[in-house]
Amino acid sequence: MRILIATAGSRGDVAPYTGLGAALLRAGHEVALAATDAFAPLAEEAGLEFRRLPADPSAHGGVRSQRELLRAASAFMTELGEGFAGAVAEGTDLLLLSTTTAPLGWHVSEATGIPGLGVYLQPTAPTGDFAPTVMGTRSLGRFGNRAAGRFALRMADRVFEPAVARLRDRLDLPALTSVRMRRRQDRAGWPVLHGFSTALVPRPSDWAAGLEVTGSWWPYVEPDAQLPAVLEDFLAAGPRPVLVGFGSMAAGEGERLGGIAVRALRRAGLRGVLQSGSAGLAADGGGGGGGDDVLTIGDVPHALLFPRLAGVVHHAGAGTSAAALRAGVPSVTVPVAADQPFWAARLASIGAAPAPIPFRSLTAENLADALVDMVREPSYAHAAAAAARHMAQEDGTGAVVAAVRRLAG
Secondary structure (H helix, E strand, O other), rough: OOEEEEEOOOHHHHHHHHHHHHHHHHHOOOOEEOOHHHHHHHHOOOOOOEEEEEOOHHHHHHOHHHHHHHHHHHHHHHHHHHHHHHHOOOOOOOEEEEOOOOOHHHHHHHOOOOOOEEOOOOOOOOOOOOOOOOOOOOOOOOHHHHHHHHHHHHHHHHHHHHHHHHHHHHHHOOOOHHHHHHHHHOOOOOHHHHHHHHOOOOOOOOOOOEEEEEEOOOOOOOOOOOOOOOHHHHHHHHHHHHHHEOOOOOOOOOOOOOOOOOHHHHHHOOEEEEEEEOOOOOOOOOOOOOOOOOOOOOOOOHHHHHHHEEEEEEEHHHHHHHHHHHHOEEEEOOOOOHHHHHHHHHHHOOOOOOOOOOOOHHHHHHHHHHHHHHHHHHHHHHHHHHHHHHHHOOOOHHHHHHHHHHHHO
């Protein structure tokens, strides 16, 4: 079967699908990954065909609030819709659609007859079990949570509306709003597989049939991949360090954040590894000063580095949160926007992290206090290790391979 995985967004929205695509390749399928230009190397490393989606997520970076996020998302999705149909429809038997591409892919399926399957990294269907991932962490009660979930989907549909209108016109389809298309998909019981662990989010009790939680999908890592020699040397030179990184968030704030991180690590008496990321963190920034106790690195596979750490300070993106648990190491979370407060609260709720530090409230002092709490209180590491054992029993990619096999008949 010729399968196309379509996703868009930051690295965390794309990388897990490289491991999923590699598993489908091993199962005998032809697999392509449709994403924006920056992720072509990830697809090619995993042996996947790459198809370009016409948008640039970096052009809409630097968000600091939900309002800014909605504006940036609408602009990004409008760009994404231009040329989307041509990228995903050519030579395809099955579309695997992420949270960010499903509201466009549904219309391509209508026009071409190519079936689709949802492969989401976040829970988006309304539920009474918790509030929507993008609307904070406070429960509104079962009725309130479901109502808020429906409202969140309506807001998401508004983000896609301009792109959908243009796409349907290009596909010679009659006008149809995003809201009506979503309702059509819900009535049809469109299946969605969710690539996160039940260690963090058990499947909601009130979800409809066809909405399943499979376990996490992990970024592809070359079988012979190794950490850089300078990082190996640093790891061997002393006690386990703590990694500090903000992934694709906080662009342009590297100097300030680097200084906070170095001062906090030294105040807590810990060695550290700063992962530069989009923020550009560096050990010599913001008055923190470099030294033998802190190392700055670029991108390295979490699967290789995280098991070697005492803990991870991160923005609580879905992928980084899962990777820390998989490695059995505790976290200090500093959520910035979108679904990050949700995952941060989840890590705290299972005991694998102290209470989150909101990004705007981050200081060297409160970060140092959280670091001391994380490394001195053994319950955090014990909870992370328990989650790692739970996750080891899940086969997220295997569940998707099995679902595709059933669809192939």
